[in-house]
Amino acid sequence: MSFLTDKYHKLKQELDAKGITLVAVSKTKSVAEIQEAYNAGQRDFGENYVQELVEKYEALPKDIRWHFIGHLQSNKVKYIAPFVHLIHGVDSEKLLSEINKQGQKFDRPIPCLLQVHIAAEETKFGLDKAELGAIIDKIAAGNGPVFAEVSGLMGMASFTEDNDLIKKEFRELKQLFDDCKARLSTINYPFPILSMGMSADYGFAIEAGSTMVRIGSLLFGSRIRK
Numbered sequence: 001m002s003f004l005t006d007k008y009h010k011l012k013q014e015l016d017a018k019g020i021t022l023v024a025v026s027k028t029k030s031v032a033e034i035q036e037a038y039n040a041g042q043r044d045f046g047e048n049y050v051q052e053l054v055e056k057y058e059a060l061p062k063d064i065r066w067h068f069i070g071h072l073q074s075n076k077v078k079y080i081a082p083f084v085h086l087i088h089g090v091d092s093e094k095l096l097s098e099i100n101k102q103g104q105k106f107d108r109p110i111p112c113l114l115q116v117h118i119a120a121e122e123t124k125f126g127l128d129k130a131e132l133g134a135i136i137d138k139i140a141a142g143n144g145p146v147f148a149e150v151s152g153l154m155g156m157a158s159f160t161e162d163n164d165l166i167k168k169e170f171r172e173l174k175q176l177f178d179d180c181k182a183r184l185s186t187i188n189y190p191f192p193i194l195s196m197g198m199s200a201d202y203g204f205a206i207e208a209g210s211t212m213v214r215i216g217s218l219l220f221g222s223r224i225r226k
């Protein structure tokens, strides 16, 4: 077992005091380890592979709020649509419309976040500003998806030792978030969630205005991907 209960309580308390949601990233971790975190009081967990998420959903208590934080292929949305709590990585209109379709099929709204590409690196997924703007325009015009409930933004900073770059990227994402939120407030459309910050950089993310952090290795120890 590697779930760090003392560390968890300290972090959870700190985040609760600031009104920030903690998503415990449990990818690669066993059902027993997640159960241990659950017993310590944690309810929000994040996974990045569909099959792994479905297996864990089936094995674990049903009041867990499952977050899908990875890159999601449109043809796999159907497997998580019946139960997923929040899909963080919506990076195309195609994926958004598939989520909408599956939400309609299962007759439940599926909350999701638009993933924005903020990192200097080429490798990370996400919408650019123009693509983000196009989706926000549609919602603001009343033509947004009905069953895919777009509830905010998500982003990842560069994987770097350059703290100034990380801070700059998070500030940029916060600015985009504020802009979207302001546009949508004209139609009273709520846009409450800004998901940014991981084990290595969550302090900077919180400084910049994050409302939700996704933390794995700090709580579960380091990962070895199968």
Ligand SMILES: *Cc1c(COP(=O)(O)O)cnc(C)c1O
Pocket (backbone or CB within 6 Å): 025, 027, 048, 069, 070, 197, 198, 199, 200, 214, 215, 216, 217, 218
């Ligand atoms: C793995 C992962 C995390 C957590 O990373 P840690 O460095 O272990 O905290 C957060 N967000 C995403 C999208 C991830 O894939």
